[in-house]
Amino acid sequence: MQPQITIVGLGSGDEDQLTLGVWKKLQQAGRIYLRTDQHPMVAMLRHNGISFESFDSLYESNDRFEQVYEAIADELLRMAREQQAELVYAVPGHPMVAEMTVQLLRARCPQEGIELVIMGGESFLDQAFLRLGFDPIDGFQLLNGTELSVHALNPRLHTVIGQVYDTYSASDVKLTLMELYPDDQEVVVGHSLGVPGDEKIHRIPLYELDHLQDYGNLSLVWVPRSDEDRLRNRTFGRLHEIVAILRSPEGCPWDREQTHQSLRKNLIEEAYEVLETFDEDDPDHMAEELGDLLLQIMLHSQIEEEEGGFSVWDVIGGLNEKLIRRHPHVFGEMKADDADEALSNWQQIKQEEKRSKGIDPDELPLLSGIPRELPGLMKAYKLQKKAASVGFDWPEMQEVLKVVESELLELKEAIDSLSKKEQQEELGDLLFSVVNLSRFLKIEPEEALSDANRKFFERFGYIERQLRLKGKSFDQTDLQEMESLWQEAKKVL
Template sequence: MSASITIVGLGSGNPDRLTMGIVKTLQRASKVYVRTQEHPVMSVLDELNVATQSFDHVYEARDSFPEVYASIADILIEKAAAGQEGTNIVYAVPGHPMVAEATVQILRERCAHEGIRLSILGGESFLDEAFIRLGFDPIEGFQLLDASGLDASLLQPRLHTVIGQVYDTFTASDVKLALMELYPDDYKITVGHALGVEGQEQILQVPLYELDRVEGYGNLSLVYVPRSEDEMLRQRTFARLHEIVAILRSPEGCPWDREQTHASIRKNLIEETYEVLETIDEDDPEHMQEELGDLLLQVMLHSQMEEEIGTFNVFDVIQGLNDKLIFRHPHVFGQNKAEDAEAALSNWEQMKAEEKRRKGLDPGQASVLDGIPKDLPALMKAYKLQKKASKVGFDWERINDVLDKIEEELAELREAVEQDLTLEEKTAELGDLLFAAANAARFLHTDPEEALSMTNRKFIQRFHFIEDELRARGKTVHESSLEEMDAIWQQAKNQV
């Protein structure tokens, strides 16, 4: 049998808060290890004649905290396994063993597997002092977050928030940047150093932007963000958006929003999509931000309609998307490799086929052309159809073959016009010409929609040039001849 391990908490830093039980456990121990000597209680242990060995040297020998914690656990497990039954190794940690102590969590898991008896004696946590010294009641709503790797998505303004392990100015800077994702720059933040430790305690209130200018950060530092009911702090959260849309659709909400159905706002989704595309074409980030919000609203409304009848909600939509993105990117979230975009696309297609198999669908029975939305704009749809067909070898070999096809289709359109065929026949020939032109775009590695949009923008700019020039001459396009407008058009080609 092996020795046992007892983990004790040394409290938040005030020696008077050590319990008698923990003191006796330390004095009776066969060997006492401490995670770090950098703690106010260590001087008292010397007075109590408790000999200790620290793991500070492990911090210096390892490159990251996870490596440090794993190494400490390895050493303790090794010492316990080599010890005799009846002996007790004590591992002392700052604060409470179950609060922000990664080594304790590792030991709890490993000791159970190794057959080593593990006991834990709680100590005063830094949270106990925080509740007292900062004067808030956690039952009002409270969250404890780790400064390392703090993410803005975890922040909830309606909760009292304590951020622990703010070891240095660099960590404080990371905390500041995360908080600024949600809180205004001048929001009042409290910094606490060595709370409850006589002669060392400091409590400072500073605007958020000065958080990393505060001095004295160390092992006993924390940041406190008071809870707030200010609705403006929630305006940047997804939860608030979900709440607002639900209110709009509720009996007490907006009469217009309540009346809408998937069908009635179908066109809105299309319109908002094109308005986003316009901001992309115009390279207008400020306008893009607004239009992306309008597009997101359409997603929220359609999801809310389904939530009301219990089929799914927007969080199901998000989960489905997250699952899909992870599954279709095995070269990012799995073991596959992709050295370039072509390899990544190949992975994507393979995983799409695997998804179909898991749904009971046989990819071999599906049409090569499946998966193209029927309501896509025609030019975009033509491009996608030909792209899919090309993957199975149904394609021209060279772009010159495509250009020959364009000339052939143009000749057939000329013939249809010259012979004054029916409108339906002329339309069919025009469609063949456009289809061939879309294929040329694929060989040029460009998008036909994008190419035509570029030409549309160019036409608009040049026609505006004509209007401006005529206006400068005291005329309008309605008062000008084709010859005059064409002459100005030639000028526009050199300038726009």
């Protein structure tokens, strides 16, 4: 006889809900193995003289649930091969709902020539729908409390979270839910739903989730679906929906008129406004400005979606694939012990990507790949850095200083010549040489100029405030007084 494992579901715990087919199989079985004897139906088995063995000892000898489930599957397969007969394995609830051992057996039985038969049973979900009173057709998801992620949460779906065994797992679930839901969001905890005398239902605010002490193997958490704006507005899907509405015929006239070209300046301005917040120590302002920058990305993506080019989901998908592909030391087998090695991996993979598109990196100009629209200082810095990578560089900083002095002298001569074209050219050369000096000093020129701008802003503001204290305006002062105040400002700012 071919070895066979028959898996039956013991139901949610009420003996009146046990299916007739499963009960007959339990009565006829020669040997019955339970994943755990911590289930209300075990009392009925004992009362009817049905013998069984459980795998509860494996929970004590393994550190993680995954190890327990693997060990149970190994043992069942071993016994099935040795007995060459039917072996009945009984699990709580329905075998195909939240039963990892069943999934392991489904994968391994065909490989080992063991026939697998699965008989259903009432799931804890049946009692959840009945006792908690919601219809899953409204939108429903079942999540595992032991590996809950905020990325799986959707407030517009009824969410049932199983595998909440104790206050520790309840605490983990609470912290994850709080990333999306407010602290006072009502949640429902159900214990032994549908089991007479054992059932308990608690309706509590989220922050009290780990205050309960009666968690066990038959506990679950239900978060009712909600269309509240305070929840939907924390989801990416809602952002996509809002931008689509703004661009629709019923939306905003200004948003409808925008194109890639009309939004160019906005994208740059919003990026620089984000940069300003990095020096403010104001997380709320930074979050607001990052949102404004994200809006620009959403608008450009929405324009393309309407034209049939791509959608923001394509943008996200492409980005995720690129991040995984370019970080093999994180998501693959390659190693990177430091940042330099990680960057080297990144560059190597970029070259391979170009080759896969039919582009030979060796035939590209060395200075290609630097965005045309970069701000002047930043672009000059990158151009010089690339040229220096092949040895086109001054050997010492003193040589660079000489170039700066030489370019300043040439600018002075150009000023005397009164040729605007020549003056502009020489001024550009001077700025370019100063950028080169910043590279030797290992100082980002954009950051240096940004600091200088901030310093000027604050010191000039000091002049303005001091004049106001004296009851003066700029029309009522002169350069000498302003210079005196400037020197004061340098001492305090």
